[in-house]
Amino acid sequence: MGDVSGGVPPIVPFLHRDGAKPYLGGSRCEACGHVFVGERSVCAKCAARDKMKAVRLAETGKLYVYTVVKRSFPGVAVPFVDAIVDLDDGSHLKGTLEGVEPDPDHIKFNMRVKVAYREAQPVNSGGKPYLTYYFVPA
Amino acid sequence: MSDVYIVGVDMIRFGRFPDRTVPNLAAEAALLALDDAGLTIKDMQALFCGNLGQARGMIGQRMLAEIGQTGIPVTNVANACATGATAFRDGWMSIKAGVYDLVLAVGVEQMGKGLLGGGEGVSTEGVIGSGTMPAMFSHIGMEHTRMYGTTFAQFARVSVKNHWHSTMNPKSMYRKETPLQEVMAAEMIAYPNTKLMCSVNVDGSAAAVLASEKKVKQLGLMDRAVRVRASELSSNPFAERQLAMPDFSAATRLAAKNAYEQAGIGPQDINLVELHDCFATAEIVHYENLGLCADGDAGKLIDSGDTQLGGRVPVNVSGGLLSKGHPLGATGIANIYEVSTHLRGAAGERQVEGARLGLTHVVGGGPGMGSACAIHVLEKV
Numbered sequence: 001m002g003d004v005s006g007g008v009p010p011i012v013p014f015l016h017r018d019g020a021k022p023y024l025g026g027s028r029c030e031a032c033g034h035v036f037v038g039e040r041s042v043c044a045k046c047a048a049r050d051k052m053k054a055v056r057l058a059e060t061g062k063l064y065v066y067t068v069v070k071r072s073f074p075g076v077a078v079p080f081v082d083a084i085v086d087l088d089d090g091s092h093l094k095g096t097l098e099g100v101e102p103d104p105d106h107i108k109f110n111m112r113v114k115v116a117y118r119e120a121q122p123v124n125s126g127g128k129p130y131l132t133y134y135f136v137p138a
Numbered sequence: 139m140s141d142v143y144i145v146g147v148d149m150i151r152f153g154r155f156p157d158r159t160v161p162n163l164a165a166e167a168a169l170l171a172l173d174d175a176g177l178t179i180k181d182m183q184a185l186f187c188g189n190l191g192q193a194r195g196m197i198g199q200r201m202l203a204e205i206g207q208t209g210i211p212v213t214n215v216a217n218a219c220a221t222g223a224t225a226f227r228d229g230w231m232s233i234k235a236g237v238y239d240l241v242l243a244v245g246v247e248q249m250g251k252g253l254l255g256g257g258e259g260v261s262t263e264g265v266i267g268s269g270t271m272p273a274m275f276s277h278i279g280m281e282h283t284r285m286y287g288t289t290f291a292q293f294a295r296v297s298v299k300n301h302w303h304s305t306m307n308p309k310s311m312y313r314k315e316t317p318l319q320e321v322m323a324a325e326m327i328a329y330p331n332t333k334l335m336c337s338v339n340v341d342g343s344a345a346a347v348l349a350s351e352k353k354v355k356q357l358g359l360m361d362r363a364v365r366v367r368a369s370e371l372s373s374n375p376f377a378e379r380q381l382a383m384p385d386f387s388a389a390t391r392l393a394a395k396n397a398y399e400q401a402g403i404g405p406q407d408i409n410l411v412e413l414h415d416c417f418a419t420a421e422i423v424h425y426e427n428l429g430l431c432a433d434g435d436a437g438k439l440i441d442s443g444d445t446q447l448g449g450r451v452p453v454n455v456s457g458g459l460l461s462k463g464h465p466l467g468a469t470g471i472a473n474i475y476e477v478s479t480h481l482r483g484a485a486g487e488r489q490v491e492g493a494r495l496g497l498t499h500v501v502g503g504g505p506g507m508g509s510a511c512a513i514h515v516l517e518k519v
């Protein structure tokens with residue numbers, strides 16, 4: 001955990017590295033202010049063109065909603081907490097929340113979380129590691 | 139513009155038919171609907187065929203090869219869980235436009251068992267949350283819990299109701315009552331949806347014959363006709379969290395508003411509803427999206443019994459997707475069959491007494507895809 005070496009490919013296209021340090025790429029619309037996860041050139045909210053500014057997403061936020069996944073696709077370890085987080089820059093990010101009991105009695109809406117990075121081996125990657133992000137309680 | 143009527147409508151009993159083909163399942167429903175109207179494929183001027191799983195497979199043409207190749211125009215339609223309803227609506231539009239007087243709409247699907255979701259390439263499942271449908275619709279339920287305190291038991295009560303309804307529907311895949319205790323103690327798939335709160339993946343087909351007013355009168359079919367008072371389709375308008383959690387509420391609210399406007403009625407005028415209960419959590423949020431109660435009151439609505447048979451506005455008396463089953467491309471027309479059957483007063487044991495106006499709703503989509511919502515308002519003639 002937290003061990004990130006260079007060269008391992010990111011699991012999603014909006015995950016980048018600045019030297020060795022990973023970060024999440026986003027876009028802010030300078031017309032309406034909405035912050036999107038990932039790169040884009042047109043705003044889905046206000047339809048403005050060429051108003052998108054590349055930004056690095058915030059790495060702290062609060063838990064909006066979650067579910068405890070008990071059954072998933074073959075080979076995927078369960079249970080895990082599938083979380084939707086409102087990042088502090090106004091963007092919204094889905095990810096796995098670790099460091100909490102996977103039990104609704106132990107998870108609170110609005111709890112503070114932060115983004116962390118690591119290498120992981122997705123089930124169908126043939127054992128190949130990928131760079132990914134996840135959430136932990138802040 | 140002419141009013142459009144349903145003059146024939148039917149569905150096969152949903153189930154698992156791994157040894158049959160998709161066109162063959164479609165053909166069975168098409169013939170049932172034609173028989174219901176007392177017409178044949180030779181009377182049809184066009185076919186609109188909805189199927190998702192084999193969207194490139196020319197299912198409409200292959201179905202005609204099984205029931206009669208008359209050379210009519212075929213439009214094959216795919217639009218997530220709104221596939222069947224979109225095919226129906228395309229038929230409706232063709233009559234509204236004055237192009238045809240008599241058309242056939244079919245919805246069909248053959249499904250595997252198991253979880254829906256996922257996709258191609260390296261999977262992010264478990265690594266970046268979950269892409270399964272149960273997880274997605276659990277988020278939507280938890281959002282309701284977050285806003286209004288809706289409980290696990292309230293969500294579970296949807297399944298108790300719909301499973302009970304299905305015991306009265308001979309076309310339902312399952313016909314077994316499930317008490318609250320059993321629903322809540324069933325295998326947890328993604329909190330708060332247990333296995334009994336997830337819709338059933340089944341095979342199925344449904345079909346409808348649509349006609350212009352002139353044609354209905356000419357054929358003398360008005361005594362079995364159902365009037366289409368509104369047909370609406372929407373895509374997902376921008377929603378704040380759409381990149382993180384797919385949104386089905388905004389599309390539903392938009393289509394509902396337009397459908398009520400088109401019909402010149404309000405939600406209080408509706409006598410029964412078949413809505414998209416792909417998961418128990420979904421039915422709760424759609425109560426509010428369709429205006430069946432005020433925002434925040436859906437938990438109270440299920441508790442009150444108003445949405446069960448005998449209540450103020452029975453919802454999913456067919457058993458719904460939860461028990462009748464959810465063959466994606468067929469579901470939209472199967473809902474139309476159910477409501478039409480009540481408006482005709484022919485629903486037997488589960489008949490909603492005095493039903494005059496009914497609403498059907500389907501909405502589908504997925505992570506990173508967007509959504510499609512279709513709503514129809516049907517009226518007893």
Ligand SMILES: [Zn+2]
Pocket residue numbers: 029030031032033034043044045046047048
């Ligand atoms: Zn904008």
